[in-house]
Amino acid sequence: MEQDGKNFLSPDRILTEVRKSLKTRNVVDVEEDQVKMVVLAVGGQRYALHGKDVKEILQGREIHPVPFLPTYIPGLVNVRGEIEAAIDLGRLLGSEKRPHPKGLIAMVQKGRFRAAMLVDEVVDVVDIPLTRVGPPLSSLSGVLRELVSGTVEFSGEALALLDVEKLVARVTP
Template identity: 35%
Template sequence: MTEELLKSDSILDEIKNWELAEKIIEVDEKQVKLVIFSLDHHVFAFLGTEVREILPADGITWIPGATEFIPGVINIRGDIEAVIDLRQVLGFADTRKKQGFFIMAQANEQSNAILVDSIIDVLDVPVSTLNQPMINLDIKLSQLIMNQLESNGKVVSILSVSRIVDQVVV
């Protein structure tokens, strides 16, 4: 008799587990693709929807009379693109030791090459991991940051390409 009770208890437990499993609904959380890069020991990102491609930084042609934000232009398969020096836009000192990379970005119906130090990763992250920017940020930097998140123990600031372009054009 006790053996029958043990069997019935185990069957009832299995039924409860199945019922609980049926109540669990898998939800695909919305993801966002980020291109994560470094600049002067800081970690930033652009939305993947704003990035067309990543190229080694090479062949900048200087333009007389251009602002300090635009060191020149590059020729990408016959298209002339302005180069934006993100270090200058953010007000960082020019401590670049190597060429770096161009992140070919699209914003405001305009394509630009944004100069960065190195590419760290391209990630898909859940939208729920994005946070509002910290309020104690430098005013210049806070105007360019859309969101922040933590990745590998570091705060990653997600920059807006359109805000950067707007600041450079003005």
């Protein structure tokens, strides 16, 4: 259409052109905020911990038994001259008792609390977008329900995100 010798676009034509333009635009993903997670295997299950709470991974530490401790604390370990409580995460979560003469340890720290968590394997350390951290699954039960603060998607699997602060509250008087 022309009006007074100039090209004239109706509002409908303008909207149509804008819609076409929006459909053909390349959408560029903005980098999402990420959080570092440590994926652990314990008792045949995988769990995640916030990377900021895991200070180091150690191998081959002897566990020195101490009588009258809860079953999920098989004893103490010496970490470069510091004596730390060894927490059997599998036992705490309800797995059967297993021997731990020397095991893989994830040293966790939250505030002044520091402990050696016995784990079967460190599966991976990954950066996960915050949008992939969800609420805890409603199907969780028992101690696991008390210790989980969320769910993390990892390799197509929903992992329970263990909360070290809740763990501290559970294992300290």
